[in-house]
Amino acid sequence: MANIEKQRAIIDFTLASLMRRKGKNAALLVVYTLVVAALASVMFLTKSIRSEAAAVLVDAPELVVQRMVAGRHEMIPLSYVEKIASIRGVKSVRGRLWGYYYDPVFGSNYTLLVPQESPPEEGKVAVGQGVARSALAEVDNIMPFRTNQGALFTLTVARVLPAGTELVSSDLVLLSAGDFKTLFGIPDGMATDLVAEVSNLSEIPTIAAKIARLLPDTRPIARDEILRTYDAIFNWRSGILLAILSGALLAFFIFAWDKATGLSAEERREIGILKAIGWDVGDVLMMKLWEGAALSLTAFVTGVILAWLHVFAGGAALFVPVLKGWSVLYPAFRLTPSIDLMQLAVLFFLTVIPYTVATIVPCWRAATAAPDSVMRG
Amino acid sequence: MTLRASTIFATYTALGLLLLAVIVIDSSSRSVTDRQQLEERRTLVKSLSLTDLVLFTDARYTRHPSMADRHTPFQDYPLSLEHFPSGSLIPPPPHVRSYGKY
Numbered sequence: 001m002a003n004i005e006k007q008r009a010i011i012d013f014t015l016a017s018l019m020r021r022k023g024k025n026a027a028l029l030v031v032y033t034l035v036v037a038a039l040a041s042v043m044f045l046t047k048s049i050r051s052e053a054a055a056v057l058v059d060a061p062e063l064v065v066q067r068m069v070a071g072r073h074e075m076i077p078l079s080y081v082e083k084i085a086s087i088r089g090v091k092s093v094r095g096r097l098w099g100y101y102y103d104p105v106f107g108s109n110y111t112l113l114v115p116q117e118s119p120p121e122e123g124k125v126a127v128g129q130g131v132a133r134s135a136l137a138e139v140d141n142i143m144p145f146r147t148n149q150g151a152l153f154t155l156t157v158a159r160v161l162p163a164g165t166e167l168v169s170s171d172l173v174l175l176s177a178g179d180f181k182t183l184f185g186i187p188d189g190m191a192t193d194l195v196a197e198v199s200n201l202s203e204i205p206t207i208a209a210k211i212a213r214l215l216p217d218t219r220p221i222a223r224d225e226i227l228r229t230y231d232a233i234f235n236w237r238s239g240i241l242l243a244i245l246s247g248a249l250l251a252f253f254i255f256a257w258d259k260a261t262g263l264s265a266e267e268r269r270e271i272g273i274l275k276a277i278g279w280d281v282g283d284v285l286m287m288k289l290w291e292g293a294a295l296s297l298t299a300f301v302t303g304v305i306l307a308w309l310h311v312f313a314g315g316a317a318l319f320v321p322v323l324k325g326w327s328v329l330y331p332a333f334r335l336t337p338s339i340d341l342m343q344l345a346v347l348f349f350l351t352v353i354p355y356t357v358a359t360i361v362p363c364w365r366a367a368t369a370a371p372d373s374v375m376r377g
Numbered sequence: 378m379t380l381r382a383s384t385i386f387a388t389y390t391a392l393g394l395l396l397l398a399v400i401v402i403d404s405s406s407r408s409v410t411d412r413q414q415l416e417e418r419r420t421l422v423k424s425l426s427l428t429d430l431v432l433f434t435d436a437r438y439t440r441h442p443s444m445a446d447r448h449t450p451f452q453d454y455p456l457s458l459e460h461f462p463s464g465s466l467i468p469p470p471p472h473v474r475s476y477g478k479y
Binding site for chain 2: 193304
């Protein structure tokens with residue numbers, strides 16, 4: 001009990017001492033909090049996108065087969081379906097019709113896709129939330145397109161896809177196979193790519209290798225690779241966002257190191273006086289430990305909460321201009337929070353521990369010297 | 378009676394840590410609505426055979442990174458530099474880099 005009271009007294013004294021240099025310490029606290037918030041925001045955002053991709057794309061096609069001609073992705077003949085279906089272990093193969101359409105009126109890129117199950121009737125489309133927002137389209141509105149021959153081709157919006165699916169459907173325009181072929185002038189017997197289902201998932205690499213041997217102009221992409229793509233892309237250690245942040249982080253380390261290691265004349269005098277009036281080395285070190293802990297704990301807790309609000313309540317608003325790039329059509333970020341103790345522990349050890357330790361070392365040097373020499377400087 | 382500075386600090390830190398605990402617990406046990414929406418997205422991915430998330434719609438290799446081909450960086454002319462900002466945010470998918478796997 002007496003020890004707790006002693007620690008409380010030391011904390012009271014430390015906080016009062018911090019308040020005496022409030023301008024400098026407030027600036028440090030604000031910078032510290034912002035660095036933690038920025039770093040935590042990147043971690044939260046990338047982890048949530050990775051978790052979302054892992055959760056949603058487990059139902060992606062098991063195997064996609066693309067045809068490559070002169071280094072470019074080309075339309076694939078449906079005659080390849082039979083060849084692939086003849087490989088042992090392949091359960092089913094079918095063609096997918098999809099492509100991109102640039103809308104010059106709104107400056108947006110759409111992904112046009114023909115659903116395999118219950119496609120819209122001829123002349124009708126179902127659009128994603130992003131398309132509806134960008135093209136100001138509502139149900140029963142007409143959307144104008146230009147065919148590959150330059151003719152006007154209008155389609156009626158029959159349905160807007162649910163807002164909850166925006167992260168996978170924002171830029172989609174679903175239409176019938178007939179309308180798709182008319183729009184792009186695609187002959188019968190061709191598809192954008194093929195999707196295959198296999199009987200045994202562990203055989204996917206073998207089947208992919210067989211397809212590549214049987215049809216050398218094709219490139220098979222397994223579901224596992226689709227999943228690994230998002231894991232690699234949004235690994236928080238990669239990407240330019242971290243490159244930018246690492247600059248800020250290094251600047252902060254220099255700032256904190258300078259603040260923490262170089263004791264000011266006033267602080268040295270304070271330590272000298274404390275020792276002269278009877279504080280021992282342990283008490284002085286404890287005071288400095290509390291000083292570092294008070295600043296870094298406050299910055300850590302506030303920074304993490306700010307990051308959570310920024311990413312999950314504010315839709316990562318500060319990162320959107322960076323993430324958006326040249327995209328006109330962009331999904332509203334409604335990410336499911338995916339935060340674990342590991343992430344918080346990494347942040348804690350990256351921010352709180354170095355600062356707290358850095359405050360102790362110079363103080364130990366001053367505290368072990370004779371009070372009169374410290375006071376004289 | 379004025380509150381001691383240590384009491385204010387301890388209360389603020391304890392409340393903050395409590396909030397952090399709530400954040401972690403909340404993310405590990407999301408509400409039914411979130412699970413329903415996730416199920417909705419999964420159903421759409423399955424029925425439409427989708428392969429990618431809609432994150433960047435500015436270029437085809439950023440809209441569908443998993444479908445990007447090996448010649449993507451040179452789509453305009455040999456040695457052309459990446460000019461879409463989002464192309465700089467995302468590195469090439471691992472299977473594009475492991476050339477000649479199949």
